[in-house]
Amino acid sequence: MQILTLLHPADLFRDRRAILPSRRDWAKVPDVLAGRWPQHPTLPITFLPAVLAWLAQPAPLLACDTEYDPVTPQSRSRLTTVGLGKPDRSTAVVDWLGLTPPEQAVLIEALQAVFTRTGKEGATVHIVFHNALADWPVLAAHGLVLQPDQVDDTMQAHAVLWSELPHDLEFLQRMYGRYGRHKQLREADPVRYNQGDVLATLDAWDALEQELAADPASHAVYRQQMALLPMLMEAHERGIAVDTAEATRLAGQLTAEADRWQAHAQQSAGWPINLGSEKQVKRELLARGYHLPAHPKTRKPTTDDDALAGLARQYPEDRVIAARIGYAKAQQAYTHYVKPWVA
Numbered sequence: 437m438q439i440l441t442l443l444h445p446a447d448l449f450r451d452r453r454a455i456l457p458s459r460r461d462w463a464k465v466p467d468v469l470a471g472r473w474p475q476h477p478t479l480p481i482t483f484l485p486a487v488l489a490w491l492a493q494p495a496p497l498l499a500c501d502t503e504y505d506p507v508t509p510q511s512r513s514r515l516t517t518v519g520l521g522k523p524d525r526s527t528a529v530v531d532w533l534g535l536t537p538p539e540q541a542v543l544i545e546a547l548q549a550v551f552t553r554t555g556k557e558g559a560t561v562h563i564v565f566h567n568a569l570a571d572w573p574v575l576a577a578h579g580l581v582l583q584p585d586q587v588d589d590t591m592q593a594h595a596v597l598w599s600e601l602p603h604d605l606e607f608l609q610r611m612y613g614r615y616g617r618h619k620q621l622r623e624a625d626p627v628r629y630n631q632g633d634v635l636a637t638l639d640a641w642d643a644l645e646q647e648l649a650a651d652p653a654s655h656a657v658y659r660q661q662m663a664l665l666p667m668l669m670e671a672h673e674r675g676i677a678v679d680t681a682e683a684t685r686l687a688g689q690l691t692a693e694a695d696r697w698q699a700h701a702q703q704s705a706g707w708p709i710n711l712g713s714e715k716q717v718k719r720e721l722l723a724r725g726y727h728l729p730a731h732p733k734t735r736k737p738t739t740d741d742d743a744l745a746g747l748a749r750q751y752p753e754d755r756v757i758a759a760r761i762g763y764a765k766a767q768q769a770y771t772h773y774v775k776p777w778v779a
Contacts, residue, residue: 438468438474440461440464440465440468442458442461442462443458443461445458450732450733451733453600453601456598456601456611457601457607457610457611460610460611460612461610473614474613474614474615474616475614475615476615477525477527477615477631477635478525478526478527480519480527480528480529480627480628480630480631481526481527481528481529482528482529482530482531482627484530484535484539484542484543486528487520487528487530487543487546488542488543488546490526490528491520491528491546491547491549491550492546494553495522495523495524495561496523496561496562497522497523497561497562497563497564497641498520498521498522498550498561498562498563498564499520499521499522499563499564499565499634499635499637499638499641500518500519500520500521500563500564500565500571500575500634501519501565501566501571501630501633501634501637502515502517502518502519502570502571502574502575503515503516503517503519503626503630504516504574515532515533515574515577515578516531516532516533517529517530517531517532517626517627517630518530518532518543518547519630519631519633519634520634521631521634521635521637521638523638523642525635525638527631527634527635529627529630529631529634530543531627540578544578544579544580547575547580548579548580548581551563551580551581551582551586552581560583560585560586561586562586562587562588563582563586563587563588564587564588564589564590564637564638564641565587565588565589565590565591565637566589566590566591566605566608566633566636566637566640567589567591567605568587568588568589568591568592568662568665569665569668569669569672572587572665572669573669573672573673576669584662584663584665584666587662587665588641588645588662589662589665590605590608590637590640590641590644591603591604591605591608592658592661592662593641593644593645593647593648593658594608594640594644596648596654596657596658596661597644597647597648597651597654597658605633605636605637605640606619606636608636608639608640609632609636609639609640611640611643612636612639612640612642612643612644613635613636613639613640614635614639615632615635615636615639617632618631618632618633618636619632678777680777680778683774683777683778684778686770686774687770687774687775687778690766690767690769690770690774691766691770693762693766694711694763694766694767694770697711697759697760697762697763697766698710698711698759698763700755700758700759701755701756701759701760701763703755704755704756704759705720705756709756711759711760711763711764712763712767714738714739717739717756717760718737718738718739720756721739721747721756721757722737724754724756726747726750726751728743728747729742729743729746731743739760741764744757744760744761744764745761748761
């Protein structure tokens, strides 16, 4: 039995961004009832000789998704899986770590031959990623060369066309996918998980390519952004020079500033309030008789940034509110911008 999970219509009053994806969800109902959705993919090719034969068959486009170790240092060289897909929805998933070094070399050679293959009109094969800045460097670390004009990226395209919506692959699958969800298979079935990413990328690109064609201005912005990817990759590899001594000085300055705000709040409150605890800040402000606004989603009293800004306008002389705002700014500057660079 197929179950199509849908948002309750009342949720759309809380999050207007959910209107379009909810419409897409409801539009699937006739296809679910008729057995047309979700479609069921054929098993991916996994045996290396079969993969090589499959790659030798020309296709104008190839979707690619890699899996690699995100924890180990030099993680881009820790490739674990290569997933590939063609417009006909045939797929190949290769366990990179299960190959011997000679087999790995053969696969790299075959992939490079595909990436440099030209069609009847002299165009190279297009390679589609979801988040090319993640997958492209992984391939480059293994000697694979791609040209910027042959790379497309569903995440970048969707960000240009629908800037206010999420751009992760799970959301794009919800919007455009022909197949059921697969993200829950990461640990249980890595092969089907990777195949699901490849198929979701193909489905998303089919739709986004049409949307870009219907919006020339957005298409032009997308192409400009894609042209910048090689420079962004180079910048990521090179990194940014940081004056660690200055970072250490700023860390001490921001920490001292947070401590000063903490002392101000404790002096005003008369007890050792922790400004980093929303529960304690909320307790103190309620004890002072202040009305805390409700969070738009939870509908519970909140002391988030917007709520505190409103309270600061109502009670400009309140030292706890001022201290909480100052403390939050100092802490955010420290954790977001300074702490990673402290020697």
